[in-house]
Structures are given as structure tokens and as C-alpha cells.
Amino acid sequence: MNAVDLRLYALLDPDNAGGHDLPRLAELIAPDTTLVQLRDKHGTTREMIARARALHAVLSPRRIFLLINDRVDVALACGAEGVHVGWDDMEAADVRRLLGPKAIVGLSIKSVRQADAAPLEMLDYVAIGGVFTTISKNNPDPPVGLDGFRTILAAIRKRAPHMLVAAIAGIDAGNAGDVVAAGADGVSVISALSRATDPAAAAKSLRGVIDAALAKRGAR
Numbered sequence: 001m002n003a004v005d006l007r008l009y010a011l012l013d014p015d016n017a018g019g020h021d022l023p024r025l026a027e028l029i030a031p032d033t034t035l036v037q038l039r040d041k042h043g044t045t046r047e048m049i050a051r052a053r054a055l056h057a058v059l060s061p062r063r064i065f066l067l068i069n070d071r072v073d074v075a076l077a078c079g080a081e082g083v084h085v086g087w088d089d090m091e092a093a094d095v096r097r098l099l100g101p102k103a104i105v106g107l108s109i110k111s112v113r114q115a116d117a118a119p120l121e122m123l124d125y126v127a128i129g130g131v132f133t134t135i136s137k138n139n140p141d142p143p144v145g146l147d148g149f150r151t152i153l154a155a156i157r158k159r160a161p162h163m164l165v166a167a168i169a170g171i172d173a174g175n176a177g178d179v180v181a182a183g184a185d186g187v188s189v190i191s192a193l194s195r196a197t198d199p200a201a202a203a204k205s206l207r208g209v210i211d212a213a214l215a216k217r218g219a220r
Contacts, residue, residue, distance in 0.1 A: 002082075002104050002124045004065065005034035006166045006186030007214070008207045009127075010193055011069075013039045014051065018194040022051055026058045028200040029193050032207035034186070037084050039069040052078035065104060072098050082106070084127070087114060092122040108168070110141060115155035125164035127188055128152050131179060132170025134191070143169065146182050153183045173206045180213035 010033045012022050020028075026036060036059055040048045048071060056066050056078050065081035068074045070089045075082065082104025083095050095105050106125045109115050118126065130143045144152065149167055156163055167179040168188040176187050187210060196202035 004104050004124050006164055007034045007210050009035040009166050009186050009188040011037045011039050011188055011190045016190050016194055023054045023058050026055050029203040030062050032203040035065055037067040037069055048074045049077045092119045096122045112152055112155045115152050120160040120163055127166040127168045129167055130169025131167045134169040150182050173209050176209045177213040180210055
């Protein structure tokens, strides 16, 4: 599968941007961010493409990959490196068929049942969660916690020992180390960066916690 760095995976959402312009927010966090996803649930298709192109213009020179949440058409239009889908979105096999073998394709996993059924052979990574309570998304499912994360991770790794796994939801510098210690290859965050008084400083702090935890685990 394709090389992807999940260490600090930033989700940028115009509805949860903390008053920041998205391209500017991307510039601020870019020095410490390893992957970016545009999650835009309410914009028109034209608005999404414009936002995605603006983000890609910021990220591409910095060699940071941009993924689009759900929308394969937007990814194709803006030249993004891939797509992240949820369980009820387009099937990963269809995403792969449309985007080709070089694209990055990720999938959200919320349960052991989904972990057992996921088409892992089509994926470059999975994101497990929500791990903790989050304010950035209306999530009807209760958080799985660290124990639930470990259980779902074990189901994934049983099928695909080298599958890259991110943890998502309610993660910040205070708990990112625990999530990485539990086995995550990186963390996916929104509010910890966008709602920070100083997003650049928040990204630097979070990246430091993640890298230290990976080094302690012997993963880096």
C-alpha cells in the first residue's frame, strides 16, 4: 500500500475552524502536521472544490498529502492525494477503482464487527474511534475509550499486522501519548488545533508528545 504518515493527522472543517481561514490554518500547522483531511459536510460542491484547491496549494509544496472526506469527485477535481470514507459512504473498493492504485484510501472503524468486515486489502490506513468524547462532531455512538481502542486495534492487526492505524475523537496533547502507547500510529485531531489560541504552538506541542510516545514504544 501507499506510504502515509499518520503521526499528526489534521482534519480541517470550515464548521469547526475556530474562526480561522482554512488555508491560513493549514499554513500555521504545516511544520508539524504529517497529513491533512478536508471534512466539509455542508458546503456546495463548488465551495468544496475551491476550499480543497486552496488547501492543496498550501500543502503540496510542503509535501503534505491532502485527503478529502467522502467526496471522490472533489478529490479528483482538486488533485488531492486521496479520500477518507466512513462506513456508510462509497465502498473502499469503488473508491480505489475510481482513484487508482496510487491514491491514499482510509476508512473509519468504530467496532470489532466493522474491523472484521473491513476491506483492509483496499486500504492504506484505518481510523479507529471515537476514542474519547468530542465537541467537533455529533456522534450518537458512545466513545470506545482506550480499552475499546485496543480491542478494535487487535482485531485489525490480527487480519493485517502492518496496517497503519490512527485514533480519532477528543484527542489532544494531554491524552495523545496514552493513545499512541495503546498502539496508534498517529492521532487525528480537529479542535486541538483549530480551537487553540495558537494553532502553530498547539501543533508543535502535540507532535512532540506523539513522537516521544512513538519513540518510547520503539515504533520510530
